[in-house]
Amino acid sequence: DAGVTQSxxxxxxxxxxxxxxxxxxxxxxxxxxxxxxxxGQGPQFIFQYYEKExxxxxxxxxxxxxxxxxxxxxxxxxxxxxxxxSALYLCASSLSPNAQRTEAFFGQGTRLTVV
Amino acid sequence: xxxxxxxxxxxxxxxxxxxxxxxxxxxSASQSFFWYRQDCRKxxxxxxxxxxxxxxxxxxxxxxxxxxxxISLLIRDSKxxxxxxxxxxxxxQGGKLIFGQGTELSVKP
Numbered sequence: 001d002a003g004v005t006q007s008x009x010x011x012x013x014x015x016x017x018x019x020x021x022x023x024x025x026x027x028x029x030x031x032x033x034x035x036x037x038x039x040g041q042g043p044q045f046i047f048q049y050y051e052k053e054x055x056x057x058x059x060x061x062x063x064x065x066x067x068x069x070x071x072x073x074x075x076x077x078x079x080x081x082x083x084x085x086s087a088l089y090l091c092a093s094s095l096s097p098n099a100q101r102t103e104a105f106f107g108q109g110t111r112l113t114v115v
Numbered sequence: 116x117x118x119x120x121x122x123x124x125x126x127x128x129x130x131x132x133x134x135x136x137x138x139x140x141x142x143s144a145s146q147s148f149f150w151y152r153q154d155c156r157k158x159x160x161x162x163x164x165x166x167x168x169x170x171x172x173x174x175x176x177x178x179x180x181x182x183x184x185x186i187s188l189l190i191r192d193s194k195x196x197x198x199x200x201x202x203x204x205x206x207x208q209g210g211k212l213i214f215g216q217g218t219e220l221s222v223k224p
Contacts, residue, residue: 033212042119042202042214043159056209090158097210104212106158 002027004093004107012113013081021076021110025093031055032074033104034066035090043090049074050097081114088112116141117216121203124219132193136218138186138203145213147206148179150188152199153217159202162188193222 005024013019025032031050035043045058049068063079072093078085088111092104121138128134140148148165163170165177165186176189186203203215 035212035214040216042217043212045211045213048211056211058211092212103161106160108158 004091004105006089006091006107006110008110009108010111010113012115014115015081015083017081018077018079019081019112021078021089021091021112023074023076023091023093023107025072025074025091026105029093029095029105030072031094031097032068032072033092033094034074034076035092035106036060037088037090037109038084038086046076048097055097078112083114086112086114118142118207118213119203119205119215121215121218124200124217125221126218127221127223128193129223130193130195132222133189133191134193134220135190136188136201136203136220138188138215140184140186140203140205140213142205142207143181143184144208145184145205146208148186149204149206149212150175150177150186151202151204151214153202154199159214162201190220193220195222195224198222 033048034046037043047066048056052068068074088109090109091107094104150162151159152162153159165179169178174191178187200217202217205213
């Protein structure tokens with residue numbers, strides 16, 4: 001069975017550019033969450049989507065946006081990239097948005113470097 | 116103050132040692148608690164959930180003290196393969212997973 005897949009695995013962008021990161025959840029999982037992990041820190045919550053609707057948003061600027069498609073895959077978009085956006089971006093999928101009752105599985109992440 | 120705070124690392128221990136990680140959380144309404152393991156440059160993976168009654172999984176024991184808002188993880192008989200970063204994670208009322216900074220463990224031969 002395929003786990004959570006993210007693409008691309010690595011990306012280098014220049015300040016001011018925009019980037020789109022993609023995530024395919026585990027088959028049957030309807031909830032997708034996005035996290036940003038900068039070096040030396042734990043992952044920070046960015047967005048959660050369930051059944052194509054935004055269920056939660058972390059403390060990130062409006063440059064960050066996301067969406068979920070009918071097949072439950074998801075995209076994270078970041079506009080006007082800053083050097084500080086360099087991080088590992090993780091996608092997690094779960095059966096439902098309630099992590100209390102269902103384990104969240106993470107993809108291998110997209111490592112974004114902004115130069 | 117961070118919502119979830121962990122012991123600063125790194126912890127360097129010999130094989131066979133017992134090591135304990137501590138974690139505190141600030142939101143008393145937090146619902147669920149977990150320990151995740153993250154290997155270098157890899158994704159986090161669930162190690163175990165943490166229950167008020169305490170729970171054990173082989174060499175790993177997790178404890179939760181809701182009154183003190185304190186979570187712990189004990190690893191007995193450390194193996195080289197236990198070397199990783201251990202993340203304390205709390206589920207808040209909004210259903211978001213809140214991660215601590217992580218504590219790096221290095222087990223040496």
